[in-house]
Amino acid sequence: MEENLAQASSGERFFCRKSAEVGVTLNKVQQQAVLQTEGPLLLLASPGSGKTTTVIMRIGYLLEEKGVAPSRIKAVTFSRASATDMKERFARFFPGLPPVDFSTIHSLAFEVVRDYMWRTGTPYRIIEGELRPDEEQELAGQEQPPLHKKMILRHLFGNIVGGTITEEQMDDLTTYISLIKNKLIRQEEWATVPCEVREAHSILRAYETFKRSGADKLLLDYDDMLTVAHQALETEPFLLAKYQCRYDYVLTDESQDTSAVQHAIIEKLVRKHRNLCVVADDDQSIYSWRGADPSYLLQFGNAYPGAKTLFMEQNYRSTRHIVDTANRFIKRNQNRYDKNMFTHNPEGHEVTIRSLSSYAFQASYLVRAITGEEELREIAILYRNNSSAIGLMNAFDRAGIPFYMKDADLRFFSHWVVEDVLNFMRMSYTDKRPDLLEKIHMKLAGYITKQQIAALKMIGNGESVFDNLTAHVELKDYQHKLLEEAKTTFRELNTMPPREAIRTIRGKLGYEKAIDRMCERLGFRKEYLMGILNTLEEIAEPLDTLEDFAKRLKHLETVLRQSRARKSHNAVTCSTFHSSKGLEFKRVYMIDLIDGIIPSSDDKDKKGEAGSAAMEEAVRLFYVGMTRARTELELITYRERDGAKVTESAFVTGVRRIVNPDAEDEEGKAQPGAVTRSGASGGPRGVKPGAASRKRSLDDPGASNRKRSMAGSGSIGSAVSVKVVKPVAVRSPDAIAESAALRAGVKVKHRKFGQGEIMQTDGDRVRIRFDEGEKTLSVRTCLEMGILELEKK
Numbered sequence: 001m002e003e004n005l006a007q008a009s010s011g012e013r014f015f016c017r018k019s020a021e022v023g024v025t026l027n028k029v030q031q032q033a034v035l036q037t038e039g040p041l042l043l044l045a046s047p048g049s050g051k052t053t054t055v056i057m058r059i060g061y062l063l064e065e066k067g068v069a070p071s072r073i074k075a076v077t078f079s080r081a082s083a084t085d086m087k088e089r090f091a092r093f094f095p096g097l098p099p100v101d102f103s104t105i106h107s108l109a110f111e112v113v114r115d116y117m118w119r120t121g122t123p124y125r126i127i128e129g130e131l132r133p134d135e136e137q138e139l140a141g142q143e144q145p146p147l148h149k150k151m152i153l154r155h156l157f158g159n160i161v162g163g164t165i166t167e168e169q170m171d172d173l174t175t176y177i178s179l180i181k182n183k184l185i186r187q188e189e190w191a192t193v194p195c196e197v198r199e200a201h202s203i204l205r206a207y208e209t210f211k212r213s214g215a216d217k218l219l220l221d222y223d224d225m226l227t228v229a230h231q232a233l234e235t236e237p238f239l240l241a242k243y244q245c246r247y248d249y250v251l252t253d254e255s256q257d258t259s260a261v262q263h264a265i266i267e268k269l270v271r272k273h274r275n276l277c278v279v280a281d282d283d284q285s286i287y288s289w290r291g292a293d294p295s296y297l298l299q300f301g302n303a304y305p306g307a308k309t310l311f312m313e314q315n316y317r318s319t320r321h322i323v324d325t326a327n328r329f330i331k332r333n334q335n336r337y338d339k340n341m342f343t344h345n346p347e348g349h350e351v352t353i354r355s356l357s358s359y360a361f362q363a364s365y366l367v368r369a370i371t372g373e374e375e376l377r378e379i380a381i382l383y384r385n386n387s388s389a390i391g392l393m394n395a396f397d398r399a400g401i402p403f404y405m406k407d408a409d410l411r412f413f414s415h416w417v418v419e420d421v422l423n424f425m426r427m428s429y430t431d432k433r434p435d436l437l438e439k440i441h442m443k444l445a446g447y448i449t450k451q452q453i454a455a456l457k458m459i460g461n462g463e464s465v466f467d468n469l470t471a472h473v474e475l476k477d478y479q480h481k482l483l484e485e486a487k488t489t490f491r492e493l494n495t496m497p498p499r500e501a502i503r504t505i506r507g508k509l510g511y512e513k514a515i516d517r518m519c520e521r522l523g524f525r526k527e528y529l530m531g532i533l534n535t536l537e538e539i540a541e542p543l544d545t546l547e548d549f550a551k552r553l554k555h556l557e558t559v560l561r562q563s564r565a566r567k568s569h570n571a572v573t574c575s576t577f578h579s580s581k582g583l584e585f586k587r588v589y590m591i592d593l594i595d596g597i598i599p600s601s602d603d604k605d606k607k608g609e610a611g612s613a614a615m616e617e618a619v620r621l622f623y624v625g626m627t628r629a630r631t632e633l634e635l636i637t638y639r640e641r642d643g644a645k646v647t648e649s650a651f652v653t654g655v656r657r658i659v660n661p662d663a664e665d666e667e668g669k670a671q672p673g674a675v676t677r678s679g680a681s682g683g684p685r686g687v688k689p690g691a692a693s694r695k696r697s698l699d700d701p702g703a704s705n706r707k708r709s710m711a712g713s714g715s716i717g718s719a720v721s722v723k724v725v726k727p728v729a730v731r732s733p734d735a736i737a738e739s740a741a742l743r744a745g746v747k748v749k750h751r752k753f754g755q756g757e758i759m760q761t762d763g764d765r766v767r768i769r770f771d772e773g774e775k776t777l778s779v780r781t782c783l784e785m786g787i788l789e790l791e792k793k
């Protein structure tokens with residue numbers, strides 16, 4: 001009792017002092033979390049609920065009020081970046097105090113491993129680290145695999161499956177291995193864990209053997225750090241005692257993404273004193289595909305009987321509309337702690353749902369929505385897959401909008417599909433190079449075998465490869481006609497605009513059929529490969545020549561590389577949902593919200609328990625995206641992509657139903673270009689908006705998402721009211737709407753490029769001379785977006 005009182009008063013003093021010093025007054029639950037220093041504590045923190053603030057205050061309290069030495073406290077962070085972030089924040093809050101030990105679980109595990117290896121006299125070597133693509137290429141040619149994880153796996157794949165492992169297969173394989181290690185799955189069960197790579201379990205078995213016996217030292221990868229540390233703490237009582245005695249207070253952050261082996265290490269570490277604070281949000285667990293185990297949190301009391309659980313539900317980040325909508329959205333999941341995120345922040349803008357008629361308008365819509373904004377660092381565009389980034393950056397680069405690509409994936413530009421397309425194009429300049437044909441011979445209509453290529457290479461008369469094949473190499477009957485046609489098509493290809501050229505490669509030259517065959521034979525994901533081809537077409541669309549296309553690809557690669565360095569610049573952030581965790585922006589656009597992307601086709605293909613777990617994780621991922629926005633959140637979907645109909649994401653439909661539960665049936669049909677906005681508590685209760693005013697057809701995807709008049713407002717249920725608005729189109733009444741008006745000699749005004757004169761129109765392309773030079777634009781886009789006006793005389 002006395003101790004409690006003393007603690008309360010020391011707590012009060014501490015909170016008052018810190019409130020004056022750093023200007024943050026902790027709320028009641030946050031204060032409890034700070035004061036509850038002894039015994040196990042599960043701190044369930046909603047997004048933006050100030051968990052980092054609380055964690056830092058808790059550590060400060062232990063040091064300043066309880067007199068704990070900094071070296072007795074261990075804070076385990078999710079990544080090195082969050083360790084740095086915490087250190088910095090801690091230094092700001094407690095400038096006079098020495099730092100405590102903030103580091104990742106891997107770094108803790110590595111310490112244990114080092115210790116263990118030293119004690120047992122085992123020489124070892126770490127086999128991870130970034131390899132440049134050229135380094136990888138170079139090393140790949142060697143007979144013995146260099147002692148690097150990827151190179152060893154590449155080598156084993158070649159031996160066991162045959163052929164060369166692709167980048168995606170390497171990703172799949174390393175994820176599979178991580179999952180197995182992190183979940184501590186026994187070898188007998190490896191074959192039951194699904195992996196897209198054939199014989200993954202056999203490769204893993206060979207990999208484990210190689211690491212133990214393939215070199216003069218024991219080889220360890222990052223996953224091994226965890227399993228070996230876990231094993232060492234299990235079998236070496238001396239080591240266990242040493243680490244158990246090292247810390248009196250342990251704290252783990254982002255614990256929803258902690259895996260079974262990581263939990264097991266922490267359990268061992270705190271077994272004696274049980275002073276463990278686990279900070280987590282089960283609703284933000286998005287890494288179960290690589291071994292994170294959110295179910296552990298749901299059974300926290302089993303691992304730590306008597307543990308206390310606190311819910312930090314007050315969101316300080318976002319406006320009420322966003323918080324209420326996200327809070328209701330996440331409740332569609334079953335396996336979770338039932339939390340109720342709330343905020344005292346102002347109501348703010350409603351959540352916007354924008355349904356475009358086609359994917360083709362998405363990037364240009366974003367460009368228009370962002371052009372003219374000054375605080376670009378306050379804007380984020382979030383997507384499920386990295387593949388969304390390339391088309392986007394193409395559009396931003398053209399529009400001159402600076403962007404920062406978080407975790408930019410440069411591999412697009414060296415992907416074999418991109419290389420193939422460029423090789424097809426190179427063949428159109430000369431058909432006299434057998435070495436070029438050799439690169440694509442099996443991907444061409446007329447399928448030229450390896451033997452035929454070998455025979456061709458023997459000829460060396462410098463003539464057309466097609467002529468030489470027909471005249472000097474033994475061919476199947478059907479090949480003669482196909483190769484003759486290919487020869488003509490390659491010649492025509494050279495003068496085609498690049499988009500048409502890509503379509504010809506895909507169709508007439510047989511590349512898509514070849515991809516089909518490879519997908520069947522090698523288990524590649526067709527959707528993904530077609531996506532690359534579609535992106536290439538998108539890049540090629542406004543370009544005139546194949547040379548322009550090759551240059552543009554090089555340029556974009558450079559731009560992407562440079563964009564990684566723009567982190568602290570005033571630039572729009574483009575990020576996957578995964579990488580956006582922990583970040584916040586004033587305005588957030590979530591894009592490509594269609595069925596098959598989020599939830600992904602993979603999520604949907606899973607059946608039974610695995611299926612519902614995948615679906616719940618997809619919901620959490622969407623929730624992570626939504627909760628990054630401080631004041632403006634816009635969800636973007638569309639109804640057509642690359643000529644095929646697509647369906648909006650069920651999650652968008654879910655949000656729409658939250659926004660407007662009244663109009664479910666109508667909403668299910670998703671009106672073209674419709675804009676729906678959600679509201680939050682605070683509107684007049686019990687007033688239902690008229691169905692007619694709830695949504696509006698908006699086939700002008702450029703309509704401003706912020707300048708809108710309210711057409712109806714009301715409140716449904718107890719938590720969320722609805723405001724649905726009429727969009728005010730910003731399309732100019734003078735905008736050219738008919739293609740007939742686009743004739744050579746006509747003077748026009750472009751929104752961005754200013755005055756210009758039409759030089760030529762050709763199908764969908766219109767070439768215009770502006771002050772800053774000639775541009776070739778898409779007629780369709782100009783008309784649909786209302787970008788061009790007739791210049792007034």
Ligand SMILES: Nc1ncnc2c1ncn2[C@@H]1O[C@H](COP(=O)(O)OP(=O)(O)OP(=O)(O)O)[C@@H](O)[C@H]1O
Nearest residue numbers: 025026027047048049050051052053316317582583
């Ligand atoms: N009690 C409080 N009063 C006022 N502002 C607060 C309080 N607690 C936290 N904040 C503010 O809320 C914002 C979010 O806090 P913080 O970054 O600590 O959240 P978080 O929970 O770590 O976020 P997330 O996990 O979603 O990334 C910060 O600007 C912080 O200063």
